[in-house]
Amino acid sequence: MSRELAKASRVRVSELTSSTDLYLGVHIAGPGLTFDISCFGLDAEERLSDDRYFVFFNQPNSPEQSIRLLGAQQGDSESFAVALPHVPDTVHKLALTATIDGDGQMSQVASGYVRIVADGTEVGRYSFTGTEFSTERAVMLADVYRRAGEWRFAAVGQGFDGGLQALLENFGGEALEEDAPVAAIPAQSPAPDATLVAVPAQPTEPVPVGVRVSLTKYTELPESPGWVQQNDNLVRATLTKGQDVLALQGSMVAYQGKADFAYEASGMLRKLVGNLTGQPLKLMRVSGEGQVFLADEACDLHLVKLEGDSFCVGSDRLLAFDANLEYEVRRIEGEGLPNGGYFTLQLSGHGTLVVKTNGIPVLLPVTPVPETFVDIQALVAWSKGAQVITTAPVRIRRSSYAGHTAQSHSLQFRGAPGNFVVVQPFEV
Amino acid sequence: MQAQFLAGGGLGTHRPADTAARMSNHGKAICRVAVTAQTDVYAKAGAMVAYDGFLQYEAVSQTFRRALGEWASGERSPLLRWSGDGALYLADMGADVLNLHLDNEKLSINGSHLLALDATLECAVEKVKGVAMMAGTGLYNVQVSGTGWVSVTSRGVPVVLNCAEAETYVDPDALVAWTTGLEVRARRSMKLGSLVGRGSGEAMQLGFKGTGFVVVQPSEDTADRLKIRG
Numbered sequence: 001m002s003r004e005l006a007k008a009s010r011v012r013v014s015e016l017t018s019s020t021d022l023y024l025g026v027h028i029a030g031p032g033l034t035f036d037i038s039c040f041g042l043d044a045e046e047r048l049s050d051d052r053y054f055v056f057f058n059q060p061n062s063p064e065q066s067i068r069l070l071g072a073q074q075g076d077s078e079s080f081a082v083a084l085p086h087v088p089d090t091v092h093k094l095a096l097t098a099t100i101d102g103d104g105q106m107s108q109v110a111s112g113y114v115r116i117v118a119d120g121t122e123v124g125r126y127s128f129t130g131t132e133f134s135t136e137r138a139v140m141l142a143d144v145y146r147r148a149g150e151w152r153f154a155a156v157g158q159g160f161d162g163g164l165q166a167l168l169e170n171f172g173g174e175a176l177e178e179d180a181p182v183a184a185i186p187a188q189s190p191a192p193d194a195t196l197v198a199v200p201a202q203p204t205e206p207v208p209v210g211v212r213v214s215l216t217k218y219t220e221l222p223e224s225p226g227w228v229q230q231n232d233n234l235v236r237a238t239l240t241k242g243q244d245v246l247a248l249q250g251s252m253v254a255y256q257g258k259a260d261f262a263y264e265a266s267g268m269l270r271k272l273v274g275n276l277t278g279q280p281l282k283l284m285r286v287s288g289e290g291q292v293f294l295a296d297e298a299c300d301l302h303l304v305k306l307e308g309d310s311f312c313v314g315s316d317r318l319l320a321f322d323a324n325l326e327y328e329v330r331r332i333e334g335e336g337l338p339n340g341g342y343f344t345l346q347l348s349g350h351g352t353l354v355v356k357t358n359g360i361p362v363l364l365p366v367t368p369v370p371e372t373f374v375d376i377q378a379l380v381a382w383s384k385g386a387q388v389i390t391t392a393p394v395r396i397r398r399s400s401y402a403g404h405t406a407q408s409h410s411l412q413f414r415g416a417p418g419n420f421v422v423v424q425p426f427e428v
Numbered sequence: 429m430q431a432q433f434l435a436g437g438g439l440g441t442h443r444p445a446d447t448a449a450r451m452s453n454h455g456k457a458i459c460r461v462a463v464t465a466q467t468d469v470y471a472k473a474g475a476m477v478a479y480d481g482f483l484q485y486e487a488v489s490q491t492f493r494r495a496l497g498e499w500a501s502g503e504r505s506p507l508l509r510w511s512g513d514g515a516l517y518l519a520d521m522g523a524d525v526l527n528l529h530l531d532n533e534k535l536s537i538n539g540s541h542l543l544a545l546d547a548t549l550e551c552a553v554e555k556v557k558g559v560a561m562m563a564g565t566g567l568y569n570v571q572v573s574g575t576g577w578v579s580v581t582s583r584g585v586p587v588v589l590n591c592a593e594a595e596t597y598v599d600p601d602a603l604v605a606w607t608t609g610l611e612v613r614a615r616r617s618m619k620l621g622s623l624v625g626r627g628s629g630e631a632m633q634l635g636f637k638g639t640g641f642v643v644v645q646p647s648e649d650t651a652d653r654l655k656i657r658g
Contacts, residue, residue, distance in 0.1 A: 029447060031529055075445035110449045210531030211607065215643065218526075218588045233584035233646035253602035254587070254644045255633075256594040290594075295602070295646030298584025 002115070005126040005155045013084070013144070013151040017118035020084040020151075025076030026096060026141060028112035030130060032216035034101040036164055037078035037141075039067055040171050041091040047172035053091055054168070055080065062087075067094065076115070082144065084151050093145035095156075095171070099138040099164040103216060106133035106159055114142040116153060126155035133159040138167050223291070227352045233298045235354050237320070238291050247294055247320035249282040257290020281315050281345075285323065294320050299356035310348035310384035313355055317380045317424075322351030332388050332411070342376055342411075346384065355381055358426035366419040373410045377427040386415035444515070451527040451544070451577040454517065459525040459543060459579045461516040468511045468547035471518055475543055481514015509547065518544055523581040526604075526643070534573040534608040537580055541604045541645075546576030571608060580605055584646035591640050597633035601648040607640035 003016060013022070026037050041053025041062060048054055052063050060069035066086035070079040082094065096114060100106070109130030116124040126142060133139060136159030143154040160167060221228055221236070228236045237245050239259060246264055264283040286292055295301070296319055304311060312330060321327070325347045332342040347353055357380055366372050366386045382388075389412040413421050444454055450467070454460045461469050463483055476485075485508040510516055519525070520543055528535070530549065545551065551572045572578050582604050589596045591610055606612075615635045636642050 027445065027447075029445070029449065029452065031449075031527065073441055074443050077445075110452075111447050113446075210533050211528050211535060212641075214528040215526070215588045215641075218586050218643070220587055220589055230587050231585040231646075234587050250648060252599060253646060253648065254589060254596060254598040254642070256589065256596050259597075293587060293589075293644065293646075295584065295648075298645070298647040 002122040003124045005124055005153070007126070007128065007132070007155055007157040009126075010152055010154045011124065013116075013153055016116060016123040016153070019118035021118065022082045022084065022144070023070075023079060023117035024082060024096065024142075024144070025074065025079045025115045025117060026098065026112070027076050027115075028098050028109060028141075029077065030104070030109040031214045033104045033108060034217065035077065035098045036101050037096070037098045038164070039069070039080050040093075040095040040097065041067060041087070042093040042095060042171060043090055044092045046093065048168070049090070049172070064088065084144075093143055095143050096141045097138060097160075097167055098141055099167060101164075104137070104213075106130060106136040106139050108213060109133065112141075114155070124153065126157070128157050132157060136161055137163045140167075227303050227354070229301070229303055230293065232300050234293055234295045235301050235303060235320070236291055236293050237286070239286065239288050241289060244285055244287045244323035245292070245320055246283045246323050247286055248296060248318070249284045251294045251296050251319055252286070253293050253295050255290055255292040257288065259286055259288040259290045259292050261286055281318075294354065296356055299358055300360060302355045302357065302361070304353050304355055304381075305351075306347065306353065307350055308348075310346055311353065311381060312344045312346050312384060313353065313381040314379060315343045315345050317355055317357065318345060319354040319356045321347060321353035325349045325351040325353065348384070355422070357422075357424040359424055361422050361424045364421045364423060365417075366413045366415040366421060367417070368414055372413045372421060374413065374421055374423055375427060376411055378423050378425070379411060380422040380424050382413065382421040383415075383419045386413045386419040386421060388413060444517075450546070451579050453525055453527060456524050457519050457522045459518040459527060461510075461518065461544060461577075461579070463510055463512055463514055463516055465511075465513050468509055469516065469544055470507045470509055470547055471516065471544040472520070472542065473508050475518040475520055476508075476510075476516060477519045478517040479510075479514055481512065483510055483512040483514045483516060485510045516544075518579065520581045523583045524585060524645075525579055525581055526586065527577060527579050529577055530572065530575055532575050534571060535578065535605055536569045536571050536608050537578070537605040538603055539570050541580045541582065542570050542572075543579040543581050545572055545578040546574075549574040549576045549578060573608075580643070582643070582645040586643050586645045589642050589644060591636045591638055591642060595635050595637045596642055597635050598642055598644055599648055600632065600634055602644050602646070603634065604643040604645050606636060606642040610636045610638040610640045610642075612636055 003011070005011060028035050028037070036056065038054065038056035040048055041050070041055070043049040052059070053067070055062055055067045055069050057069065061067070064086055066083045066088070068081045070081055073079045080096070087094070098112075107130045111127075111129055113125055113127040115122050115126075138160040140156045140158045140160060142156050145152055145154065160170070221230055223238070225238050225240070228238070230236050234253070239245065239257075252261065262285045264285040299319075301319060306325065315329075326349050327345050327347045330344045330346050332344070361380055364372055364374070366382075413419075442455075444460060445452070447460070448462065450462055452460050458477065461471070463469055463481070487508060525543060536554065539553075549572050551570050554569050554571045586604060597615055613635045615633045
């Protein structure tokens with residue numbers, strides 16, 4: 001069964017399994033930390049001579065598919081499939097590494113392991129915890145390397161200062177726009193316990209442990225003007241004088257600075273939408289100087305930036321928009337539509353609007369052939385150039401349930417190429 | 429060879445992670461608590477969705493319950509004390525779960541957002557001073573202090589705001605937790621005009637000032653359908 005491998009231990013792969021198709025699972029987790037796990041295919045000089053053998057989230061496969069990134073599987077935060085016989089002869093070592101994305105250090109790692117799975121069973125495992133590390137921001141986890149004509153596995157567990165970039169540079173990879181030659185690093189012996197870079201014992205600030213660390217990934221994004229998507233469910237508007245925002249009443253969850261919320265009389269607009277749909281559009285005007293967070297019942301939010309063009313949004317799918325955008329009510333009439341018509345707001349001008357959806361929406365291109373049909377209850381928005389045609393209501397009779405009939409209204413869209421409709425996976 | 433990897437596809441990818449962490453996330457909505465013989469955990473009644481290992485629960489003792497009894501806006505929300513050796517899975521109607529590690533810190537948590545806490549932590553019910561009446565909902569909070577883990581729920585991905593930068597105003601319905609020691613006060617944004625039925629929908633906020641932070645959820649839904657009641 002699974003063999004426990006201690007740090008710095010080395011073992012022949014053939015001792016673990018007769019298979020040459022390996023699955024390498026990496027698990028590493030710590031409160032508030034996100035990790036990038038990559039596999040470097042290094043040559044005899046321990047260099048990344050070929051960038052295509054840097055397998056990570058942006059490049060999930062090596063050219064001949066011998067090293068493949070499989071993503072999170074079976075409790076592993078990241079996993080790789082390695083077909084050893086197909087690894088080219090120029091690649092002498094596969095180095096598995098993990099780097100912290102964002103702030104943090106390796107001592108905060110709660111638990112982690114690298115495991116080798118062959119033919120569906122785990123044959124080897126190297127476990128580690130954050131106590132083995134200190135302020136490093138990267139760690140070399142394990143190596144699969146060639147020695148005397150056969151493949152071996154080494155549990156490395158060696159911390160490394162600096163992030164992914166430093167690691168990349170260490171391996172002689174090209175860091176972004178870094179034209180200075182990488183300082184010569186003495187060629188490593190394949191012994192994995194050789195210290196790769198002396199970690200200078202530099203005094204650092206005390207590690208903040210506790211709630212702050214647990215919440216790191218939810219901290220506010222850095223300040224910037226205009227609209228910012230804080231996360232899937234939250235947007236932030238930075239207010240300046242003369243740049244008001246209109247938002248649904250009650251959509252403010254928090255603000256910093258000076259913000260004022262005032263009833264917005266939308267006049268004819270409100271009356272029209274209200275009278276005809278029974279659901280008046282209740283807006284408030286947010287003004288002042290500060291940062292306002294808007295959300296609505298944890299709906300997914302999407303920022304749409306208009307630059308002189310127009311956009312149609314279902315009147316109940318709009319969360320907020322810049323007050324300088326022009327808006328008008330459009331009514332789609334059709335036989336059998338609920339309440340005699342469907343109301344949308346058409347916004348145009350230069351500015352941003354926020355659309356809310358329940359779930360991740362799909363953006364369908366509008367094409368003349370084949371036609372695009374959308375259930376009116378799932379419709380969120382569409383580009384102005386798309387033409388709407390109502391179609392006869394589709395009646396669905398579910399005869400298996402007595403007395404149960406359902407009626408669905410589809411809208412057909414037509415338009416020039418480049419137009420689109422936004423549909424949510426939720427029928428309001 | 430392919431089949432070996434495909435076996436991990438589909439539902440197989442949702443197997444629980446093998447972690448030794450006291451409280452960890454499984455997905456965003458499930459909290460996994462590793463219960464060991466030494467460390468009991470309090471969990472909101474009804475929050476358990478599954479457990480494995482040798483676990484048993486009991487209602488917490490009367491005195492403790494009295495202290496915590498009315499922690500969430502006057503509702504009785506009994507706690508269960510889980511002990512044994514195994515893994516406990518907790519969830520609250522699909523709300524996001526945040527597992528927080530307290531390092532000799534104090535946190536004030538809106539009672540209805542508290543999912544579980546280490547039995548070693550101290551907790552007390554507090555009334556948000558001077559504001560509870562105005563908020564209407566009655567802001568009872570559970571103050572948790574000490575060193576250990578606590579799990580809170582948030583409807584949607586929350587944001588953490590630093591009150592040291594600027595005074596932070598939060599809609600009481602969107603408030604999840606805050607570090608204690610902050611100066612809390614109410615702010616009414618109601619205007620005279622609001623009194624004649626033309627409100628902005630933002631009648632009152634809580635203002636936080638000082639060194640610390642608040643956790644805010646992107647939802648103001650306080651409807652009972654989205655909460656576990658014991």
